[in-house]
Amino acid sequence: MNAARRLLGLLRGRGTPPPPPEPPSGDGEVLLAAHGLTKSYAGSEGELPVLAGVELRVRAGEIVAVLGRSGSGKSTLLRCLAGLIPPSSGTVSYRGRPLTGANPGTAMVFQTFALLPWLTVRQNVELGLEAQGISARRRTEAARQAIELIGLDGFESAYPKELSGGMRQRVGFARALVVEPDVLLMDEPFSALDVLTAENLRGELLELWESGLFPTRAVVLVTHNIEEAVLMADRIVVLGPRPGAIHTTFEVPLERPRDRQSPGYAELIDRVYRTMTGRTGATGTGRTGPAEAPLPEAGVDALAGLAELLARRGGGCEPAVLAEELGLDLDGLLPLVDGLELLGLAETVETELVLTELGTAFAGADVQGSKRIFAEAVREVPQMRLILDSLRQHPGGTVRAGHLAGQLARQCTGEQAARQLETATDWGRYAELFAYDADRRVYRLEERGPGDP
Numbered sequence: 050m051n052a053a054r055r056l057l058g059l060l061r062g063r064g065t066p067p068p069p070p071e072p073p074s075g076d077g078e079v080l081l082a083a084h085g086l087t088k089s090y091a092g093s094e095g096e097l098p099v100l101a102g103v104e105l106r107v108r109a110g111e112i113v114a115v116l117g118r119s120g121s122g123k124s125t126l127l128r129c130l131a132g133l134i135p136p137s138s139g140t141v142s143y144r145g146r147p148l149t150g151a152n153p154g155t156a157m158v159f160q161t162f163a164l165l166p167w168l169t170v171r172q173n174v175e176l177g178l179e180a181q182g183i184s185a186r187r188r189t190e191a192a193r194q195a196i197e198l199i200g201l202d203g204f205e206s207a208y209p210k211e212l213s214g215g216m217r218q219r220v221g222f223a224r225a226l227v228v229e230p231d232v233l234l235m236d237e238p239f240s241a242l243d244v245l246t247a248e249n250l251r252g253e254l255l256e257l258w259e260s261g262l263f264p265t266r267a268v269v270l271v272t273h274n275i276e277e278a279v280l281m282a283d284r285i286v287v288l289g290p291r292p293g294a295i296h297t298t299f300e301v302p303l304e305r306p307r308d309r310q311s312p313g314y315a316e317l318i319d320r321v322y323r324t325m326t327g328r329t330g331a332t333g334t335g336r337t338g339p340a341e342a343p344l345p346e347a348g349v350d351a352l353a354g355l356a357e358l359l360a361r362r363g364g365g366c367e368p369a370v371l372a373e374e375l376g377l378d379l380d381g382l383l384p385l386v387d388g389l390e391l392l393g394l395a396e397t398v399e400t401e402l403v404l405t406e407l408g409t410a411f412a413g414a415d416v417q418g419s420k421r422i423f424a425e426a427v428r429e430v431p432q433m434r435l436i437l438d439s440l441r442q443h444p445g446g447t448v449r450a451g452h453l454a455g456q457l458a459r460q461c462t463g464e465q466a467a468r469q470l471e472t473a474t475d476w477g478r479y480a481e482l483f484a485y486d487a488d489r490r491v492y493r494l495e496e497r498g499p500g501d502p
């Protein structure tokens with residue numbers, strides 16, 4: 050399907066010349082700007098600072114990708130740019146004017162589509178125009194064009210539940226594009242789709258963008274996916290750990306359409322990956338200290354699998370190769386790499402993840418041996434120490450899950466604390482440092498773990 054060409058036909062049919070191609074990245078007018086943007090949320094544990102002094106300019110003609118680890122504030126930044134939430138301090142401006150409410154120059158595409166199930170495709174697409182008070186006749190015509198553009202023709206009268214995920218997201222795109230926003234804001238728009246659908250939709254959107262027919266002048270794309278950012282963006286900004294500011298910016302000098310086989314493509318993915326994992330000297334920031342590093346969402350089985358794979362490969366390997374062997378993308382591999390590093394079982398040397406001496410012993414040990422080594426490693430992790438101390442201080446060595454989650458939440462949100470406690474539970478049980486009764490939600494210190502004398 051070539052949506053760009055079909056739209057071209059449509060426009061020509063109406064005698065309208067296609068819009069001129071946009072200027073190259075960086076040369077266009079500044080459409081959106083964040084200056085000293087700071088955002089904190091109020092929570093039960095006090096203020097949670099999320100963004101700290103973000104400086105960002107989005108110019109006509111560019112696609113800007115925002116990357117960052119989970120919880121670094123990417124969606125918060127996007128919502129501030131859209132004017133959906135106010136900054137705590139600093140400003141967001143559209144065409145030089147500070148926002149005082151919703152940004153009139155942006156429209157948003159959401160990860161979860163956010164369609165109204167009781168409305169048809171056409172009615173969903175027209176929603177944004179209704180809010181602008183546009184007449185019914187013009188709404189219908191604009192919706193028809195957006196539906197054509199995005200390859201939804203034939204589905205106008207369908208309800209969202211009749212559509213596949215990919216078609217639903219097309220409705221999300223059509224609904225945003227129908228208002229012809231200056232800047233299209235996209236919050237992980239492909240991450241709820243299966244791999245092939247996401248790939249197809251990305252390709253079609255890029256084709257439209259490159260043809261100059263995309264009815265928007267700039268795009269801000271929030272993503273977890275490094276390869277997606279390198280494929281789509283002219284500029285990649287990486288948010289640092291929370292409270293996030295822009296940690297590093299990468300210009301993407303690769304010609305469009307991007308050649309995934311080119312050395313420059315792979316090299317940039319690698320550079321961004323190393324920056325996101327704090328493994329580059331270029332930024333000078335290094336990894337977050339142990340006290341700040343959250344427990345990654347990495348189960349023991351997966352960590353052991355990665356350690357064994359490294360051992361089979363002679364003790365070290367490039368992350369991209371590991372990801373391929375494990376059937377993961379680089380982003381899926383990150384928590385496992387973080388896990389092994391946090392536990393001191395592996396470290397990054399140049400471009401390779403390499404087992405440490407302890408990691409080599411872990412990978413080669415029998416079950417009891419690997420449990421003993423794991424217990425030794427786990428005891429060094431600050432969050433695990435916090436849990437073990439708490440268990441030791443309580444009579445009978447028992448503590449309720451809520452209490453431990455509350456302790457962990459001093460460093461993060463309740464939601465993150467719950468996720469960290471899940472990892473801690475998996476690690477601590479395997480290491481036989483404590484037992485967990487899931488029915489009663491109670492933890493109990495083990496008398497003698499495998500690492501105890």
Ligand SMILES: Nc1ncnc2c1ncn2[C@@H]1O[C@H](COP(=O)(O)OP(=O)(O)OP(=O)(O)O)[C@@H](O)[C@H]1O
Binds near residue numbers: 126
């Ligand atoms: N409305 C809110 N109230 C309180 N805390 C919030 C709110 N929205 C987000 N947070 C917290 O702010 C932090 C940043 O969230 P945000 O969704 O912006 O990050 P993100 O980088 O987009 O994360 P992810 O990649 O996991 O989606 C998280 O710790 C989150 O729990």
